[in-house]
Amino acid sequence: GIQVEQSPPDLILQEGANSTLRCNFSDSVNNLQWFHQNPWGQLINLFYIPSGTKQNGRLSATTVATERYSLLYISSSQTTDSGVYFCAVGPYNQGGKLIFGQGTELSVKP
């Protein structure tokens, strides 16, 4: 099956710093989403981005489908950005299910 790799697994930042999270996947997909999991476990939808570039405030994401990777950019990080960021991909013709990467645990220090 499709493999999803996220890097780095852990990241510690000082408040105000910028960061880039990466998601590599091993096969073509027709869905790619980025999530932030809050301390209570809720998955917050950040981006639905099977291709192209999107921005939402301090966050932006780019997916290069032909090269099978996606990047999530966090600028001017805040302590509230702390948590686990997941990338999930939807393989073609597999009923719409999502395959998750292992996540990047981000800790932003004041």
Added chain:
Amino acid sequence: GAVVSQHPSWVICKSGTSVKIECRSLDFQATTMFWYRQFPKQSLMLMATSNEGSKATYEQGVEKDKFLINHASLTLSTLTVTSAHPEDSSFYICSAKKPGHPWDSTEAFFGQGTRLTVV
């Protein structure tokens, strides 16, 4: 966006009993919902695909007799953990996708999850 509601948020049960978790799509109809499980410090693993009006499709290694899934309507899917044991303690989370074309490329939305503890 879309709203997916899951209930209960947390439950503690005794070993050997059964627990039912509900997943509802509140503002759209979902012919298909998905159930995931997440152990501490790990990623989400798909357990099964819940299909309205037909049997669920289980991922390899997931016991269908242990994790009963019923998709009774276009807005409700339930997961019942039967004869629960401590090793079933986990975070269970459901998702649903809004209709679209092609359907399997549309955005997925998740419930808030259910933390199950079996004692």
